[in-house]
Amino acid sequence: MSGKTIVKIKNKYRTDYKSGYPLITKEAILNVEVLKTEGEIIHIVDEQGQFLGKGYYGLQNKGYGWVLSFNKNEEIDQSFFEEKIAAAVSLRKQFYENTETTAFRVFNGAGDGIGGLTIDYFAGYYLVTWYSKGIYSFKDEVIHALEKTVSYKGIYEKKRFADTGQYVEDDDFVKGERGEFPMIVKENGVNFAIYLNDGAMTGVFLDQREVRKAIRDRYSDGKTVLNTFSYTGAFSVFAALGGAAKTTSVDLANRSKAKTIEQFSINDIDFEAQDIIVDDVFQYFKYAVRKQLAFDLVILDPPSFARSKKVTFSAAKDYKNLLKEAIAITENGGVIVASTNSNAFGMKKFKGFINSAFKESGTNYQILEEFSLPEDFRTSKDFKEGNYLKVVFIRKA
Template identity: 30%
Template sequence: MIINVLLKKGKEKAVLQRHPWVFSGAIEKLKGNPANGDIVRLADIKGQFLAWGFYNDQSRVAVRLLEWDENTAVDDNWFRAKVKQAVDSRAHLLADKTTDTCRLIFSEADYLPGLIVDKYADYLSVQVLTSGMEKRMSVIIDELQKLLNPKGIFDKSDAGARAHEGMEASHGVLAGEAPPELVEVKENGITYGINIAEGQKSGFYCDQRDNRRILAGFAAGKSVLDCFCYTGGFTLNSLHQGAASVTSVDSSALAIDTLKKNIALNNLPADKHRAIQSDVNKQLRAFREARETFDVIVLDPPKYAPSRSALDRAARAYKDLNRLGMLLLNRGGLLATYSCSGAMDMEAFKQVLAWAALDAGKQVQFIYQFCQPEDHPVRSSFPEGEYLKGLLCRVF
């Protein structure tokens, strides 16, 4: 039976522009009793068809839209086609001999809301963040196996986002074999040991792939400070490009331990590297007290603004972090600073950096803008998908 969700009068504009979210406050009434994750027919107040989508009464995003053609069946074949389309669009990345890790499916950007799939060598890491996608996972897993034949597919759906959909955390093997403690992957010719089961998010931040390579081009002969280093993406690239020294800071003992193993794995000079397990803000202040300075500083913090309501607080946190970084740079040094908060756009981020420069008594030039790579596409009707941004700043 088709269940209809009717929008309030005047609330159809975003849907007609193919934005994939319908908030609960925009709904006038339901005609039927859908279970969470069911596919419903979205219509305007007069009953005119608008789109097909997943329904969930636990989420602020009550309907996540999938298809705007009323005559197209959103069935198992529809989901298989979308998975294949996403994988096929990354065929050239999958053929790259210097890199065997990338994002295969990026949620709404690939028309599969709430599904994230990352490839790590012969293993896939999956996050399922919506109830609608959860109900289709047997089809999704089958199609991924058919297309890629991985050794194993591992579920990392323990993100807090599942709670917003009324779902509990999920963690474990979905298909094939469990990954070993460390899966070795290559990115830009550098080898990483990835702990899929216990690592953060899906196991590795492949969204910084291009940015790590670009920034490493500035590291030769320089002293580098890599903050929120995790398992060492910027650290390894800097050492590989001939940095004079690299100091890596992260609060996670597991990340620091994995970073040290990655340095050995790549035969990089351990005598040029120092790892510090510490809260980054606390450590930056300690460097300041010790009058220690650097030529290049990387600031890649976690998401400070999970929503627009958190923007003001996040802006203050970003400003203070970057002010501390600027104070530790040698004159003319480079600050590579990032935000993975989708709620903060580039213009707002530039303003935060301008405030930080004023507070630090520094002059700053923006010399490069970083963004997320092509396997994290931004859908034209869903600008919220553009979450990662960064600036390379020269500081005087």
Template identity: 30%
Template sequence: MVSLTVRTNRTGPIRGRHPWVFSGALLNIPEGLAGGTPVALVDEQGNFLAQGYFNSYSQIAVRVWSWDKTEEVTEEFFVRRVEQAFEIRKKYVASKLTDSYRLIHGENDLLPGLIVDKYGSYLSLQFHNPGIEQWREQIVAALVKVVKPKGIYERSDVRDRTRQFVIASEAKQSPSRSANSVSSFDSENKGIAASADANRLPRNDKVNRTGLLYGEVPEKVKILENGYKFWVDIIGGQKTGFFLDQRDKRQALTKYVEGKKVLNCFSYTGGFSVYALGADAKQVVSVDASENALKLAEENVKLNRGRDAINRVSTRTEFILADVKEYLGDLASAPQGKATPPHPPLGKGRGRSYPLLSKEGRGVVAEASPFDIIILDPPAFIKDRHKIKEGLSGYRKINEAALRVLP
């Protein structure tokens, strides 16, 4: 195993279990190290500090995955990591009411750069950098052995991965200039985006990789979260298919919505909408710019009709295809004291009309102050450090627009 020496004044973070080692903390990095190469970190006296894998000739040189000198990086190493993570989730998250959750969360589970989400009997994973990707075969084998899924699908099409691969590629050509790669990439690239529809096609262009890794994965997977059922599009949905990290927030929402009129902005596939309906909200309007996401949101509402509250309330729910910023602006500028149904909103001469994809039942969905609660879960406005000012402005404007709509 390659040993890298850490400067005496930079050993503190490693001893304190920080999972990243920056290039400036190392006395020297030999040329020709491939991403994913196991490395041992030692102090200037040669004492063991930690071990991890070489990330790239960039700001983050090493990602740490063990502070145990005796651990060997074999397939059993990954089996132990998956077992530990799985046991924690089974103890604290999984239940008869929840079968889907984040199984592997990168550094938190001592597998930096790896994300694995469990959707019922299926797994969706992402390799966020070329280093961890070198261990794809061993990781998949460990997941199959421990979790025994019906299928594993790769969704390594995140923007951060593209950034990491550009840095690694530049480093191979000129390691000396790679420390500046992060800023040069961010400034020269305004953002890399792909539609959900585009994501449906397997891609193996060395940077963005999507496709089946094991077993089979259906077009839609039915999951259970806090007793609610959802269809998840692992193959073409956003991220790994569903925003599992919002589970507790969705549950917390249920305390506030009984008898209330709820607007779910950036609703995606209707997670918050389903929870609101299940908690006896008076009405729920879901707004998103993706037609496919809204159609799946409608299916998710129908999927939960066995719940009494949703049976009662689903006659007053709508799914509206619109740009949320424009939609909120039109609602906020509507004449006060008049009935203002959100389809279409009454703007001041804007004349916009938003497609009403579906209206469950006969209920009229809005009044002069149409909503009591607005859910704002926008996509990231700050894609990199050069966009902080612009992003903060965007967050401020959209929150101000929502506040103007509330009574």
């Protein structure tokens, strides 16, 4: 652990940190030049030198680090990490006891008190994801704290902090016994093929668990389902198991087809009875309009930012227009699942996009239900951006 560096916060941001805001942003810092080495312990003070908090320097998206403690006397040492991880594990006790779901989040960054760090559980294996070189400098402390708190088959890691902001390619295995992949985990009784050793993604986004369950249990029976930006087809699998007449999965990534076939197959679903299409979703919408295709259930879960040969998509700027294209190919009385993981706006603004899209389409709508992050993805009331997931089920009148 390195010595402390004093970082001065501009007085206009002082109240935020006094209230418990954990992300140290560049615009809030008065003396950025003092920050030299990611991972160094920093004490943040106001312009008058009054203590506000202590944390670490680590470059992550818009952040320059995270406050770990607002207690001047608390040490950021081995026991600090042990206490945080033990508390997080204790809060997930009911998840460990659920035999129908064997994959969930154990530690969720700032929501559990350490920004820049997540830990996920996959049927006896743990996956630690580091979001900056700063937090990665505490690898030994974190891994030791995890070992002290839980028993495990193996531990893997993913580094999400290359200078380009992309994934750092490396051997993801840390310790224990290496897993055999695909590893089969359960979510509400449904099988998922998981890879902890194959790039940035594992094969499923755990934060959509409750949404997938709702699709299976309440929205799929007898319906034609379009799953856009389908990744490995998880929504499609749940829809098929919910009795969907047919699912259509569309994603631009070439590997999405094989991955989706795999997820169908491990759940004993005939993938040949489903449509799995490798295509630009924006082009597919145009194709569907030309062919006069319409679906009973349309799932929209785009990345916050995406670029194809012809289209650059930003959720903050373009979600309304994407939704208008979905409305055009949704049956009257059909349902659109509008989802975004963008932290650039909140639910109120998202509902504004929905309202504008339907208004401009000349169509009435009814909001049926809403979802945000599930219970294991703990968030902090002092860091609203951390509660990024917004999902709205909308019936087209």
